[in-house]
Amino acid sequence: MLSYRHAYHAGNTADVLKHIVLLALLEHMRSKDKGFKYIDTHAGAGAYSLHSEFAEKTAEWQRGIGRHLSGEAQHPLMQALVAAVHTSEQATVYPGSPKLAAGALRRQDSGACYELHSTDAKLLANNLRSQAAIKLYQxxxxxxxxxxxxxxxxxxxxxxxxxxxxxxxxxxIPKTVHKALRKMESAVIAVWYPVVDRSLSNQMVKALTAGLSQRVDCFELGERADSEGYGMTSSGLLVINSPWGLAQTMGDLLPQLATEHSLDGELHHRCETLIAR
Ligand SMILES: C[S@@+](CC[C@H](N)C(=O)[O-])C[C@H]1O[C@@H](n2cnc3c(N)ncnc32)[C@H](O)[C@@H]1O
Known part of the structure; x- marks a missing residue:
């Protein structure tokens, strides 16, 4: 029985990193006319009120997207993410990954989103109700x-x-990614991971990249230095078949984000090409 609910964490610093990379990848996919399929293996609820009892309980979004909502002159990717946050007098709603993808799909594109949790699967269906091009699976x-x-x-x-x-x-996840690449070597695959126990995330990154010939970039953003006492201090995205230019874009953006999101006065970010092609 799964108990995780993303509503507690939506819009946190990890989501900011994940979603700006997702927006950059969607932009890359749209740069060619040929249609693509967006596949979201862990979709969540699709949209989250930042004033729900869940969001208020942790207030994680205030240290995440909350740092960007009132600012201006941001990087275009941050601007795009902030523009996707729906703000009205009644509510502020942060978009989940399926909603960001839905906003980017063209007529020739399609999507498949998977969500196991029955409550979030229902919310997802409601939040994506006008998106016929995206099929939902519980x-x-x-x-x-x-x-x-x-x-x-x-x-x-x-x-x-x-x-x-x-x-x-x-x-x-590494096993599935390797099987997926055997079925379609050109698939662009982004894998999110938390840094709670650095040795565990390093092991997974190593297993994910073992034997690959595709280009792989790794992006991390953290609030604190690695530690055993603080839970998740950083998080990362490993991008396989990472598009040309993404590392440069993230290399420019991450130091600025690290300054804005640091809780200990140090900068915690990583932008590294693990496999070059
Ligand atoms: C981190 S959240 C997803 C957030 C979402 N991708 C976003 O960026 O807005 C992970 C979700 O995966 C769901 N989940 C867990 N195991 C799953 C599985 N094996 N297949 C599909 N969904 C799963 C959980 O219920 C949870 O809603």
């Missing part, structure tokens, strides 16, 4: 990913964003 996203590949147009963008509630995720 089933395991890793198995779902393998069933989707190869996609008809041989263009796919995959987001793998688990909660790591199950420790087996750290082994299952």
């Amino acid at each position: 089933s395991d996203g890793l198995a779902g990913l393998l069933s989707q590949l190869p996609t008809p147009t041989r263009r796919a963008l995959v987001l793998i964003d688990p909660s790591y509630e199950l420790k087996t995720d750290y082994q299952d």
